Amino acid sequence: MSGPVPDGSSPFRPELPVWRRIDLGRCSPLRAQTFVESVAQFVGAGEVPNTLLFARPDSPYVSLGFHQSFAEEVDPQFVARRRIPVIRRVEGGGTTWLDSDQWFYQLVYRDEGAGGPGDLARFLRPVAEAARGLGLTLTVRPPSDLVVGERKISGNAGGDWDGAHILVGGILGRADRQNMADLLRLPHPGIRPIVRAELARWVTSWVDETGHLPEWTAFADAVTTAFGAAGLFGTRSADPSEAEEAHFRRETVARHQATTWRELPPLPRTASSVERRLRVAGPHGILVLAGPGSEERRIAIVDGAVVRAGYALGPSLEAVARPLPRESSELAELATAVRSITGFD
Amino acid sequence: MAPVSFPPSGDRPPACRIGPDLWYRREPDGTYVIGLTEEAQRRAGRLAQYRGPEPGRTYLRDETVASMESEKWVGHLALPVDGTVVETNPVVETDPGTINRDPYGTGWLYRVRPRTPGLLEAGTEGTG
Incomplete structure (x- = not known):
């Protein structure tokens, strides 16, 4: 059995399992959000190792949680007017505004961790440690947030897909609270200022807290190092395989471009006030x-x-x-x- | 269609298990009621969302037919046998917490008629 190969960012600890580290860099919203689904196909089949990915979307988009309804959640005029894509992710959680000022980390694994909500805290602690090393004290607020004090700076979610577990998360480099509020379908326009005010109260960003943004690569390296320091895994840098790229083009993109995928019917609700x-x-x-x-x-x-x-x-x-x-x-x-x-x- | 009626007795053991996640009980008409085991619901955590299979639709074994979400984690359930879903439980679709509270009773998930009668018993673990 071979140990991790030092790649300049991962601590060399031969006893740790070796994951791939793939940096997608700045890429399209669909690739940034859903390439993990193609990776899961191959991780789940045991054809590639567990994988840590980093990505930044090169333009804004709206992401729906797996069980959410586009019709209930999103203001269709807002996304149509701005030509903002809406992507239903396979992971859980709520409707989010995502843009190039957010940094994604994504884990795809099948044999380390049972999957399920318990994995969120385990994998988020190293992310918080990485941020601390870069000068910002974050803590994990169960089940899935990273916070500065009481204010959220990172949302995270997970899901099981094609035989693998996927955890996706992002740090808010800057927080665009205006668009976070404006994308939502609301029953009355008088509610929107209240939403903005609450977002200002409870959501923060790296720039809000420190006045600056660290280098993207410094963040990715720090997170990678923190997973190793926590005894979870080491990494070796890799590119996506040809098979993963082909699967992404052929199946993942096609599924996400289908209206039936984006506009799944709402779940039934209990009558409520x-x-x-x-x-x-x-x-x-x-x-x-x-x-x-x-x-x-x-x-x-x-x-x-x-x-x-x-x-x-x-x-x-x-x-x-x-x-x-x-x-x-x-x-x-x-x-x-x-x-x-x-x-x- | 024979109604499915379980008393809300969360501590009652299932008739049979299918792996660690699912239980089934055979009905007199040859259909099977399927539910989530106590172990699986505990592992999942407090369920907030559940989307069940489409009644009347025929699925293949191992095809994903349902999804559930707890604490921002989405899990999927596959059909354990080739067959047609003949009934779903509307209670768990509007109140997924029922699965946590009473997984072997009112929290049942769906009823399936296997394409091959009796096939579901093969390879499952009887406990009842």
């Missing part, structure tokens, strides 16, 4: 509920199971959401209504 449920970051979210009057709405700002604030919104499209005063009976009634609904935990 919740008109829209927006997870902002981790336990922080927004619930839009029917109000007491016809076409009125109540908006609950929720931290876990606690209603931090509330708004009332009338039916007019020009209406501005009215904050519900603290200690008011209106806010108390909203909190009571939310108590019977699963919060964001």
Whole structure:
């Protein structure tokens, strides 16, 4: 059995399993998001080693979680006007705005880790260590976030695909909160400023925290080194195989370009008073509920199971959401209504 | 179509297992009710999303027919035998947490009629 081959970024620890390290560099959104699916086909079949990939999308796009509905989540006018592609990933989680100021790390493996949510924390700790080495203290907020204090800087998700486990994540170099809010389909335009404000409160970025961006390669090298230092795996640099490239062109791209894939029907829902449920970051979210009057709405700002604030919104499209005063009976009634609904935990 | 009716008794053992993830119980009409084992639901964590197979559709063995998601991780379930899905459980589609709470009862997933009667028993582990 041969040990890891030093490649300038991975610590040489012969006892560790050897993964491939593939740097896709700056590439199209579809390649940055979905090339891992082709890699999974070959990792799952045992034809190539487990693989660590790095990528940066060269232009913006919207990514849907595997079970999410395009019709429910995304404002179709926003993506059509901006010609923003919408890509349904095979991993879980919510709707996200992704752009060239985000750095992706992706793991594809089949025999180290059982798969499932337990793998997220295990593989995210080294990413947090890598960031610390570059001067930014991140911590893992289970199940899948990296945070600075309470503010999210990295979303992560996983899935089983073609016999392999896939974990995908990204660090926000810069956070485009405007587009993060604007891409969402909302039942009333008066909700959007609230979404922006909550994103400003709970989402941060490397530039927000440090005032600068580290070199992309420094980040990728630090993450690679951290996986080795954590005793998980060493790496050897590699290019994608011809078979992986061919599979990507022939099958992965074709699947993602099919309208039937992007526009899977929504999952059935239990009848509920919740008109829209927006997870902002981790336990922080927004619930839009029917109000007491016809076409009125109540908006609950929720931290876990606690209603931090509330708004009332009338039916007019020009209406501005009215904050519900603290200690008011209106806010108390909203909190009571939310108590019977699963919060964001 | 014979109704599937399980009492909500989460501690009741399944009739038979298919690997570590699935259990089945044979119905009098020759169909099989399929569910997720206690072990598998624990490993999956608290389920938040579930998409089941299409009722009336015929699938091949090992074809992916269902997906589920917990804590941002998506897993897939394959059909254990060539056959036609004759019924799905609407309760788990609107409330996937039912699978966690009562995997051997109200959290059953779907009912399948194998193309070859009795084939499902071959190679499975009987526990009931």
